[in-house]
Structures are given as structure tokens and as C-alpha cells.
Amino acid sequence: MVQLEHGRPTQGILYDVMLSLATQVGVAAEFHVLPRARVQSAMEHGEVDVRCYAAQSWLPNQSGDYIWSILLWSQPDLLIRRPAAAPAIIPANLPHQSIGTVLGYSYPTLQPLFDARQLRRDDARNQEQVLEKLHAGRNQYAVSNQWTLDWFNQRLLPKQQLQSVAILQEQKVGCYVRNDPQVPVQRILRTLLQMKMSGEIDDIIRLYIGQP
Known part of the structure; x- marks a missing residue:
């Protein structure tokens, strides 16, 4: 999504999209x-x-005056595990164990299982650390979005790649803009629409995850 060097973004899907957006605006x-x-x-x-x-x-408690863009991305949240000849998993049927998660992220599908203490969160600071812990065998299962999983698997041999065993939910996301006379709101929204319709945004994603 974003790579940071010395606390500043240098590349990544969001960085490239927003840099192109600013240039075109x-x-x-x-x-x-x-x-x-x-x-x-x-x-x-x-x-x-x-x-x-x-x-x-x-x-849900957003205040202030904002205008949302069209939906730009659709991201499934996946339950994943290390490679194994395992069938699809129903999360509610998992035995008591910890699940790799990101600190501060909400997982509506799994929350009832966390509340019932059937499953426990094992939080890491970011999605990459969640996958590294899973790959190292710290957990049997973790949650990841599709982009991060695809990006992470590129560094692994095919037999080592992490695999999805269940789709937990689908995240439909976009951008929102502060509605202020000093911000070119409509120009920003039109440019995002053009970037999506032209395929530019999808091309940027392919640069990082290597898949259509």
C-alpha cells in the first residue's frame, strides 16, 4: 500500500495513485x-x-463536511494459513486458538468469535507483520486483504506461499475529500473517476501485486 523510508512515503499503490491524482489536478x-x-x-x-x-x-461517527468519491477498490478480507492440503474453512468451526490480526482493525465476521473467546486476537502493528508471523509458524491462521497476500506471496516459492481458506467479508473502498472552498473538490473527484475508468488505477495495482 505504502512504503515508508525515514518516516516518509516513497512508493506503493496509494502513494502512486495520490501522486498521479495531484499531478493531474x-x-x-x-x-x-x-x-x-x-x-x-x-x-x-x-x-x-x-x-x-x-x-x-x-x-460511522464521521462528523464534518466531506464528499465521497466513487468506489475505487473492492478488497476481500481473507482467512489464510500456511500451505497445506486443507479444505475450505468455516471460521466458527475452528477450535480455540489465536488468529493473526492488525492492531486497531475491526473484523466484523470474527468479532462474535472473539467476544465468545472461541478465538483470540494476536495483534501486530501492520498487515505485513501479521503475514510474517504466520509464515514463521507463530499462528495457524491469520487475516489479510487480497493485495497484501498477493504481494507477500511474490517473495515465496510456490510451495511456501500462504493460502486463502475463507472469505470473511468484502471491503468496498474509495476516497473522500474535505468540502472546503480552498480545495478543488470537484476536480479531484472527476480526476479519480477518470483514473478508474481509464484503467490507470488498476494498472498501478498490477505493478505491485503482479495479477489482474
């Missing part, structure tokens, strides 16, 4: 690296104009 892109919990506050205080890769369902 005719403004300079200024990236702010913030903890997830700070992003919404930054939007509300006018510190951030555009946030991408977000879903309205993730922001």
Missing part, C-alpha cells in the same frame, strides 16, 4: 504520515484534504 501532493486514530481528527481540523482507501462503514 495540478497541485502539489503533500503526504502526512499519521497513526490511524489521528487521521479523522486531522481531516476535521483541516490538516488533511484527501484520504484514500477508506469506507463509510469504517467511519
Whole structure:
């Protein structure tokens, strides 16, 4: 999604999309690296104009005046495991164990199982660390989105690649823009639409995950 070097983004799907967006809109892109919990506050205080890769369902208590783009990406959240001759899994049938998860992420499909203490969260700071722990055998199962799984598997031999055993939910995400007279809101939204319809956004994704 985003690679950071010395605290600044240098490449990744979101970085490339937003850099292209800014160039086509005719403004300079200024990236702010913030903890997830700070992003919404930054939007509300006018510190951030555009946030991408977000879903309205993730922001049920959103305040302020924002305009959402069209849906740009559809991402399945997957239950994954190390390679094995295992059939598809029904999460509710799993025995008591820990599941690799990302700190601060919500997993609606698994939450009832966490609440019942049938499964336990084993949080890591980001999605890559979740997959590294699974690959190292720290957990039997973990949750990952499709892009990160595809990207991670590129570094592994085919027999080592992590595999999906269940689709937990589908995330439909886009961008939203702070509705402010100083922000070229409609130009941003039109450009995102053009980038999606032209295939540019999908081409950027293919650069990183190597799949259609």
C-alpha cells in the first residue's frame, strides 16, 4: 500500500495513485504520515484534504463536511494459513486458538468469535507483520486483504506461499475529500473517476501485486 523510508512515503499503490491524482489536478501532493486514530481528527481540523482507501462503514461517527468519491477498490478480507492440503474453512468451526490480526482493525465476521473467546486476537502493528508471523509458524491462521497476500506471496516459492481458506467479508473502498472552498473538490473527484475508468488505477495495482 505504502512504503515508508525515514518516516516518509516513497512508493506503493496509494502513494502512486495520490501522486498521479495531484499531478493531474495540478497541485502539489503533500503526504502526512499519521497513526490511524489521528487521521479523522486531522481531516476535521483541516490538516488533511484527501484520504484514500477508506469506507463509510469504517467511519460511522464521521462528523464534518466531506464528499465521497466513487468506489475505487473492492478488497476481500481473507482467512489464510500456511500451505497445506486443507479444505475450505468455516471460521466458527475452528477450535480455540489465536488468529493473526492488525492492531486497531475491526473484523466484523470474527468479532462474535472473539467476544465468545472461541478465538483470540494476536495483534501486530501492520498487515505485513501479521503475514510474517504466520509464515514463521507463530499462528495457524491469520487475516489479510487480497493485495497484501498477493504481494507477500511474490517473495515465496510456490510451495511456501500462504493460502486463502475463507472469505470473511468484502471491503468496498474509495476516497473522500474535505468540502472546503480552498480545495478543488470537484476536480479531484472527476480526476479519480477518470483514473478508474481509464484503467490507470488498476494498472498501478498490477505493478505491485503482479495479477489482474
